[in-house]
Amino acid sequence: MNSNSHSLTRSTLTILSACAMLSFGAASxxxxxxxxxxxxxxxxxxxxxxxxxxxxxxxxxxxxxxxxEAPASTPLDRFKAMVGDWNADLxxxxxxxxxxxxxxxxxxxxxxxxxxxxxxxxxITVFTMDGPDLVLTHYCALGNQPHLKATSIKPEAIAFEFxxxxxxxxxxxxxxxxxxxxxxxxxxxxxxxxxxxxxKSEEHVSFVMTRAPKTxx
Numbered sequence: 001m002n003s004n005s006h007s008l009t010r011s012t013l014t015i016l017s018a019c020a021m022l023s024f025g026a027a028s029x030x031x032x033x034x035x036x037x038x039x040x041x042x043x044x045x046x047x048x049x050x051x052x053x054x055x056x057x058x059x060x061x062x063x064x065x066x067x068x069e070a071p072a073s074t075p076l077d078r079f080k081a082m083v084g085d086w087n088a089d090l091x092x093x094x095x096x097x098x099x100x101x102x103x104x105x106x107x108x109x110x111x112x113x114x115x116x117x118x119x120x121x122x123x124i125t126v127f128t129m130d131g132p133d134l135v136l137t138h139y140c141a142l143g144n145q146p147h148l149k150a151t152s153i154k155p156e157a158i159a160f161e162f163x164x165x166x167x168x169x170x171x172x173x174x175x176x177x178x179x180x181x182x183x184x185x186x187x188x189x190x191x192x193x194x195x196x197x198x199x200k201s202e203e204h205v206s207f208v209m210t211r212a213p214k215t216x217x
Contacts, residue, residue: 075134075153078183079111079127080104085212086189088115092207100209136160138176144168146175157182162196172198187211 083104087096101114111127121141128135134150145166152159159180168175177196183189189209195202 074129075150075158076109076111076127076129078158078181080108081186082189082211083111084214086209087212089208089210090205099212134158134160135163137166140176142174144173144175146177148177148179152180155183171196174202177201 090097148160174197
């Protein structure tokens with residue numbers, strides 16, 4: 001690797017992959033009720049438009065709608081299930097090198113990952129649905145924002161590939177280009193990252209995250 005190039009080193013790629021560890025389905029919160037009231041059994045009568053009644057929501061309560069829409073399950077749910085803190089082993093030695101935090105925003109339609117919180121190289125990765133597609137945008141310490149789309153979604157793994165990038169003249173600039181998340185269990189996820197520069201994929205890095213124990217109190 002030419003020392004004068006801007007090729008990704010293992011340490012740089014580790015930071016990229018670590019921060020993007022887990023780079024829509026907005027929930028409907030309306031209650032539902034049938035609007036037309038049923039006729040009393042003891043006094044049956046023909047219902048006219050003028051005689052129809054509707055339920056009135058209680059003051060301060062949720063609106064009454066004609067039906068209850070349950071939020072559809074989406075691939076984003078795999079990442080919603082990761083909300084909380086995770087210990088990240090970045091070098092494969094079996095010990096935690098960093099804490100990665102996941103949280104929900106925007107009415108639970110978006111998952112935000114934060115890596116290296118509070119440091120100069122703090123970075124975030126944002127996961128959301130774009131129509132039928134699961135996508136992520138990584139806000140990198142390199143100063144660019146690669147945008148990836150899930151191209152393979154299986155029960156055990158989700159793979160993302162580069163689509164476009166913010167603050168990048170071309171794909172040939174060094175950036176995080178692809179990642180596969182392998183869900184080994186509810187408390188263990190292995191991610192496999194690769195960078196890209198000058199027409200070729202750079203070093204691949206695999207590392208493991210385990211869910212951090214909840215602190216008492």
